[in-house]
Amino acid sequence: MKPEILKSLLVDRELGELTPEVVELLNAYLDHVPEARAEAQATARTVETARETIRRFPELAVTPATTPSSRSEPIRSWFVPSLAYAAAAMAVAAVAGWIGFRTGISETHRDKTAIVARATDHRFEGLWTQYRVVYDSGHSFVVAQQR
Amino acid sequence: MFRKPPPATDVEQLYRESRQALTSYFARRHGSTQSTEDLLQETFLRLMRRVDRCLLAASPKGYLFGIARHVSADTWRRTRPMLSEATALESIEAPRSDQRLEEAREIIAVLPALQREILDLRFQHDLSYAEIAEALNIPIGTVRSRLHGALEILREKMEQD
Numbered sequence: 001m002k003p004e005i006l007k008s009l010l011v012d013r014e015l016g017e018l019t020p021e022v023v024e025l026l027n028a029y030l031d032h033v034p035e036a037r038a039e040a041q042a043t044a045r046t047v048e049t050a051r052e053t054i055r056r057f058p059e060l061a062v063t064p065a066t067t068p069s070s071r072s073e074p075i076r077s078w079f080v081p082s083l084a085y086a087a088a089a090m091a092v093a094a095v096a097g098w099i100g101f102r103t104g105i106s107e108t109h110r111d112k113t114a115i116v117a118r119a120t121d122h123r124f125e126g127l128w129t130q131y132r133v134v135y136d137s138g139h140s141f142v143v144a145q146q147r
Numbered sequence: 148m149f150r151k152p153p154p155a156t157d158v159e160q161l162y163r164e165s166r167q168a169l170t171s172y173f174a175r176r177h178g179s180t181q182s183t184e185d186l187l188q189e190t191f192l193r194l195m196r197r198v199d200r201c202l203l204a205a206s207p208k209g210y211l212f213g214i215a216r217h218v219s220a221d222t223w224r225r226t227r228p229m230l231s232e233a234t235a236l237e238s239i240e241a242p243r244s245d246q247r248l249e250e251a252r253e254i255i256a257v258l259p260a261l262q263r264e265i266l267d268l269r270f271q272h273d274l275s276y277a278e279i280a281e282a283l284n285i286p287i288g289t290v291r292s293r294l295h296g297a298l299e300i301l302r303e304k305m306e307q308d
Contacts, residue, residue, distance in 0.1 A: 054271050057248075060263060
């Protein structure tokens with residue numbers, strides 16, 4: 001038997017993870033191979049030391065603060081792309097706003113009367129032309145009145 | 148080849164079987180900073196919301212420990228601002244013992260968190276490979292390899308010393 005396989009089986013045996021049939025076969029092997037018996041004793045000592053240490057020192061228990069949270073990964077994987085999308089959307093909006101602003105300025109300077117004229121025309125064509133927005137000085141707010 | 152955990156028939160039986168183990172689990176993680184009864188109740192409350200999945204799980208006890216682990220983490224997140232990790236560990240530290248165990252403690256303390264958690268679930272709470280895999284939601288092969296790896300490191304370093 002390869003030493004690595006023997007070591008693994010011995011640990012599994014010490015931890016009670018093997019079926020009785022496998023334990024029986026392993027014990028039979030140990031009876032015939034003295035080197036393997038020495039290995040078995042060393043494994044038993046290591047497992048016992050680990051068990052005693054873990055039970056004696058509660059601070060070795062992983063506290064929730066150090067627990068690798070299974071929830072943190074999905075949140076992170078959802079959150080990071082969302083932030084990236086939000087940042088990209090804001091950048092696009094900012095650029096579009098800036099272009100619009102620049103275009104608006106240049107058009108205003110170029111043809112102020114034409115714009116006013118178009119707006120005036122539209123006001124009497126659309127569905128909402130039956131309403132008129134006026135400033136009510138008595139109540140200091142804007143109201144809509146039917147024409 | 149490996150031993151399989153006995154199936155739990157219902158929640159009541161699961162409660163009877165796991166109550167003590169979970170109480171010990173919470174006491175070990177939270178010390179006296181939190182009522183273990185509250186945490187236990189919260190665990191079973193969450194279990195009742197998905198009881199079907201628990202009873203169908205490969206290891207109901209492991210599944211329950213998985214819920215307990217989340218309850219513990221959520222509680223810790225709520226109360227964490229009051230305590231740093233070092234303070235929390237210090238507050239539940241046990242008295243020092245012999246040299247051999249001191250050495251082992253130093254070796255285990257620097258192992259990765261997952262390996263320490265597996266060691267804790269195995270040696271303190273007596274969970275099998277299958278139950279640990281269910282609790283941590285990782286493959287059983289990973290549990291086995293990490294546990295074997297931790298024991299190998301422990302043995303090597305202790306033999307060096």
